[in-house]
Every structure is written in C-alpha cells, then in structure tokens.
Amino acid sequence: MAAVPVFEEFEPAADCDCAGCAHRRRAHTAGEHPSAQGCRRALVVVTAAGVVLGSTAAGATAKNASPAGSSGERTGERAVEPWPSTEQGGTAPLHGPAGRPATEKAPLRAVTRAEIINRAKTWVDAKVPYSMSKYWSDGYRQDCSGYVSMAWNLAKNEWTGSLAQFGDRITRDNLQAGDILLFHNPADPTGGSHVTIFGGWTDYTHTYYTAYEQTKPHTRKQATPMAYWNNSASYVAYRYKGLATGTGTGAGGGQREAVAFPGVSRFGPGKRNASVTKLGEKLVARGGKRFYREGPDPRWTEADRRATRAFQRAQGWRGKEADGLPGPHTWRLLVNKQGRNIPAAKPPGKGPQAGTPAFPGRAHFRPGRSSTYVTQLGKRLVERGYGKHYTSGPDPRWREADRRNVQAFQRAQGWRGAAADGYPGPETWRRLFS
Known part of the structure; x- marks a missing residue:
C-alpha cells in the first residue's frame, strides 16, 4: 500500500504566554481550527507507512x-x-x-x-x-x-x-x-x-x-x-524491543529461560525422559510435593499429571487448559518462577467449599433490597477488581452499580445472555468467593 502523508500540527507551547498561543490553546480545546498566529510549532509530515x-x-x-x-x-x-x-x-x-x-x-x-x-x-x-x-x-x-x-x-x-x-x-x-x-x-x-x-x-x-x-x-x-x-x-x-527476560535489574538485562519447552510429545502416559524429571522437580518446588509418594523421576506417572493439573488450576485455568499435561505456557511459568503456587491441601474434615460463605439466596439481590449480604458481595467484587462502577460504597442497598459489577464478573467467566444478567446465583457466588 502506498505511503500516505498525514499532516499533524503540534500543540502550542504549554509554557508560552503570548496571545497567539493562548488563543490556539483555547481553540484547540474547543475543537475549533486555530488561526495561524502566535508562536506556532512547526508543521510536520508524518508518513503512515502501511x-x-x-x-x-x-x-x-x-x-x-x-x-x-x-x-x-x-x-x-x-x-x-x-x-x-x-x-x-x-x-x-x-x-x-x-x-x-x-x-x-x-x-x-x-x-x-x-x-x-x-x-x-x-x-x-x-x-x-x-x-x-x-x-x-x-x-x-x-x-x-x-x-x-x-x-x-x-x-x-x-x-x-x-x-x-x-x-x-x-x-x-x-x-x-x-x-x-x-x-x-x-x-x-x-x-x-x-x-x-x-x-x-x-x-x-x-x-x-x-x-x-x-x-x-x-x-x-x-x-x-x-x-x-x-x-x-x-x-x-x-x-x-529492549525487553530483557528474567529478573535482572542491570542495564544489560536479565537471564533467559534456563530450559526451553521440550515439546508436548515428551509428556504423558508411557513417557520416560529427563524432561519428566525436570517437570516434577519444578512442581515440587511450587507446592506439589504432596502428590509424589516417591520421585520425581523420569517415568511419567499419575502423580505428575495430578501435580501439573493442580498448578494449572492455581492459575485459574479450567477445562482443557487444566488437563494435567504441560504446554508452553505451563512450562514457562514453572521455569521462570512465575504465576501462583499450588495451594496447600485443605485440613482434614473440611469440605471442598471450606472458607467460602454459603450463598444466601437470590432474593437479597434485587432492586430495593438491603442487607449485609449486598455489602459483602460488593466488597468482594472490589477485591477481585470488579468495582469500577461504584462511585460510593459498597453499602447494604442493592443498586445498579452492584448489578453492573456482578455482570462484569460474570462476563469475565465467559458467560453471556441470561447467565450474565448481573444478578448473582449460586455459581457466581462460589466463583467470586472461592
């Protein structure tokens, strides 16, 4: 595609008090075409290539x-x-x-x-x-x-x-x-x-x-x-372009990945190689020790799959992204010591929902309703980064800001239509507080 010249006039000097620049700044803010007076900056031609x-x-x-x-x-x-x-x-x-x-x-x-x-x-x-x-x-x-x-x-x-x-x-x-x-x-x-x-x-x-x-x-x-x-x-x-990988802080950059991803073919049932051992060692270092009764070693076992899946789920991944088989993204997080560690096992006797408050029911989250559950919901939305619609609060009264923040969280789960209407149900509540 041929290069197209685009003419762009720079703003007047911000520190110039002459009448011309003052007039140009006022006209520019109002969206008008400024007159050619004052100490205008040079007109430059910018080539928009491609x-x-x-x-x-x-x-x-x-x-x-x-x-x-x-x-x-x-x-x-x-x-x-x-x-x-x-x-x-x-x-x-x-x-x-x-x-x-x-x-x-x-x-x-x-x-x-x-x-x-x-x-x-x-x-x-x-x-x-x-x-x-x-x-x-x-x-x-x-x-x-x-x-x-x-x-x-x-x-x-x-x-x-x-x-x-x-x-x-x-x-x-x-x-x-x-x-x-x-x-x-x-x-x-x-x-x-x-x-x-x-x-x-x-x-x-x-x-x-x-x-x-x-x-x-x-x-x-x-x-x-x-x-x-x-x-x-x-x-x-x-x-x-000047990105330096690793954690180094000097001008010369940091360190690159110690081990490149060896490929998906190196992992899975029946595989035996040094890459499996390396994976297991990295998983143990990130909180996966409890999955191994022995090893890690070169032979792929169910322990490797379970530990890998636990690490993937710790990143918030689900479905095929958390199938227990490492891909390039899983490997990169492990070798660069990035992402979230595998959480500790829940204490014996605690159910899978331990620490998650019980869903109080849909009736609390409707226009005109007011309860401590609305405040609890709002505070959790803010903690999770979904509080942008609040101009005040959160408080006990259910408002449109609450609904829009809940809807943003639901859409972030990949839900659409009636599943993302902004009114919390049991699954929204579980995911929000888990």
Whole structure:
C-alpha cells in the first residue's frame, strides 16, 4: 500500500504566554481550527507507512466515532465523564524538576517485565494526575503515551504515533505482562487514540485483563475488557524491543529461560525422559510435593499429571487448559518462577467449599433490597477488581452499580445472555468467593 502523508500540527507551547498561543490553546480545546498566529510549532509530515492499525474499515470506524481524546475515554453507555477533544502531546524530551528539557540521548534501554510493571505501579500508587502538557517529577509527560514511555524507560516522551517503533508487533494471544495495547488513529489522532500496559489476564477466559493506564482523573489499574472499552478491534499488541527476560535489574538485562519447552510429545502416559524429571522437580518446588509418594523421576506417572493439573488450576485455568499435561505456557511459568503456587491441601474434615460463605439466596439481590449480604458481595467484587462502577460504597442497598459489577464478573467467566444478567446465583457466588 502506498505511503500516505498525514499532516499533524503540534500543540502550542504549554509554557508560552503570548496571545497567539493562548488563543490556539483555547481553540484547540474547543475543537475549533486555530488561526495561524502566535508562536506556532512547526508543521510536520508524518508518513503512515502501511496499515498501522489494521484494516481500512477499522480506521474508518474509528474516524467516524465521537472524538474521545487521547486518553481513550469510554463512549456510549459506559461513558463516565466528558473529555476534551484534543490530541495528546507529541514526541518531546524528558523534563527536569524546573521544566527544562533534558539533553540525554541514550540508546534503547534494556528493562525486564518485572521492572516495567513496577515502574507502572509507581504512578498508580502516586495517583499521577492526567495532563497532556505537564510533566511528572521523573520527567515524563502525564498522558497515556508518556506513561508508557516511563514504564518502558524510554529516553524521551513518545506519543501514540511513535510508540510502535519501539516495539515488535505480537498477537493478542501472546500478550505477557509489560506488553502494550496501542490504538493510534493516523487519520484523526483525536479519535480515541490510546495505549494501555498489559498486566496479565484476570482469568482463563482471556476476555478481561489487568490494564495499567494513564487516564483522567489519574493513573489507574483495573480489570478491562480485551482490548478496551471502545475501538477494541483497532488496538494492536506490541512487545518492547529492549525487553530483557528474567529478573535482572542491570542495564544489560536479565537471564533467559534456563530450559526451553521440550515439546508436548515428551509428556504423558508411557513417557520416560529427563524432561519428566525436570517437570516434577519444578512442581515440587511450587507446592506439589504432596502428590509424589516417591520421585520425581523420569517415568511419567499419575502423580505428575495430578501435580501439573493442580498448578494449572492455581492459575485459574479450567477445562482443557487444566488437563494435567504441560504446554508452553505451563512450562514457562514453572521455569521462570512465575504465576501462583499450588495451594496447600485443605485440613482434614473440611469440605471442598471450606472458607467460602454459603450463598444466601437470590432474593437479597434485587432492586430495593438491603442487607449485609449486598455489602459483602460488593466488597468482594472490589477485591477481585470488579468495582469500577461504584462511585460510593459498597453499602447494604442493592443498586445498579452492584448489578453492573456482578455482570462484569460474570462476563469475565465467559458467560453471556441470561447467565450474565448481573444478578448473582449460586455459581457466581462460589466463583467470586472461592
């Protein structure tokens, strides 16, 4: 496809007080075309080579959508507040505490996945306010692309139109913590362009993920539908080119996996090899000792299958994803010491539902009803990351916010239609509290 020039005019200088720049900033916020006065920044030509965001139809859909601003604000029934129809800041250097541009010109910096997430958490903890013109104390611009620039430890502030050059495109199925989901609309950058940091799947259905994002009013971390609340089909997954695997913190990167996945053919009934022993040793180290009366050893036994299944179920996987036979994902979590450990066995005499409160009945969760069970439900939803619809509470009175949060949890289980109506039943309650 031929390269198409896209003309993009940068915002007026945020720190300029001349009448021209002041007028341009006001006009830009109001969605008007600004007059050519003041100390306007240079007009630049950006070459949109190929199809950056997917099909032409996806781009057209985004262009016709209501402008949502660079922070990817929601539209339709999910809208929570109006957003300014103005693009985010462009590529810019880091800024020091006094607001002076930094002069550092560094090559691509190596960073591990753990470091990316830890850096992202610093803004979540600080509740950094959203801004397209201000810079946080670490020198990064306080918008969505500045946030990713910070988490990836880039040498300067990028924007949604330039971030892709620092990553390799991957499939959504291959997403791992520290990767990003990017939507840049070159035809209209104000039409919802946004970027989030992938923090991991919320459960085995892979319909929701933990998103770290910079949005109004401040940085947040919350369960988000794949890939976003709107323009979902236009988001593209990228992995940082300077990613260093392992847990190392130095500039040279960390350590790679000690043992590559040997293949599914090495495991199962009748198999005998060193890979089976290695699997068993890793499972024992992650809490699977109780499944082995002897070994682990090179011969595949029922103990290996049961221990593998327990580890898979500890990750929240079910069905074929927890069949007791290791695949690449199971192996990667084991050898990299990632994921959840196998939980300890329940004490003797306790039933399978030990620790899970009994379902109090559907009648408690209906409009107009009020009880401690509603509060208990609401608090658990918040703990599990499904409390985004609460503006206050939770409290004993059943409200629409409770129903919508329950519905989000049900949909995350892969349920649709009447099974995801937002009213808890015994299975919703069990899964929520187990």
